Amino acid sequence: MEKILIAMSGGVDSSVAAFLMKEQGFDCVGVTMKLFGGEELGIKKDHSCCSLDDVEDARSVAMRLGIPYYVFNFSDRFRECVIDRFIGAYENGETPNPCIDCNRFLKFDALFRRARELGCERIATGHYANIRFDEASGRYLLEKAADASKDQSYVLWSMTQEQLAHTSFPLGSFKKEETRRIAEQNEFINAQKHDSQDICFVPDGDYAAFVEQTTGKTYPQGDFLTEDGKKLGKHKGLIHYTVGQRRGLGLALPEPLYVVRLDLEHNNVILGRNEALFSRELTANEINLIAVPKLEMPRRLKAKVRYRQREEWATVEQTANDTLRVVFDEPQRAITKGQSVVLYDGDVVFGGGIIKETE
16 A cells, blocks of 8 residues: 655645545555744734644544644744745845745655655645646646636646656645535534635734844835936835835825835835836746756747736746746736746646746
């Protein structure tokens, strides 16, 4: 019987994933990764994905399923690979996506290696996505979930061939309501539990306060400037702002203005009209290609630069070992450094990378 490690967050999705893998006859082991103590910052349990309550919910489901259950402490690795990168991105004028880093460095790296040490041949998670082996190319492909409203393929673009070959996403063909129905039928304690918010370690969504509290630094004020250099007032520190932001500027303006650029060199926030946010071209690095080992020539693909965004047609070129150039057919709004660009060929995730430059 194949032994499989189930990543159990305490939520309904990973709980049902564990149920489905056991139903398929796998020798299942449930594991919760202790990443960050929400209680340390006073985060309510509904807003944290790794609280003590979540551990108890996961343990309850594992006991109900009759499978072994463990808690692994990966807090040091999480601090180094997720929190420190999150802070570094904001200090660099970027807007990070820590959920992607968590998948990249924790779930499908640290946990993947721990599974091997425990003699597990694969891991399973509650992500809504699909994996398929393509005979023609000899490669494992990552594909969108059947439920488009829950599809999480965007945050999984960094998965390698080895990881895809030894991972299962049992919820890939399910809709969310089906997942909850299975949890209710099995009387799981978390059947109606709310989905956790995206950033589990940031209290109340105040990213800047988290960065200041964690680093102990005070980030200097500077000027709000128009694109032609006119001063509009003082900003609170660059880490408080992201490209496309309009609310929370603290300015009385005669017309709607948005953050169009963060000037790190001079510590200025550049504001402009909505039309100034649109650009067609970006450069990405830290790239990972799934469908092919290397992009030998420019290719027409669809791409998106945010999780909740529709893919748009673009021409994609690999300009160096670790660099992609993406040119959209139509200008895209607020392409933001630090976010991920993810490439799609139909339902297949072709690959992705971290946005480093825009047009």
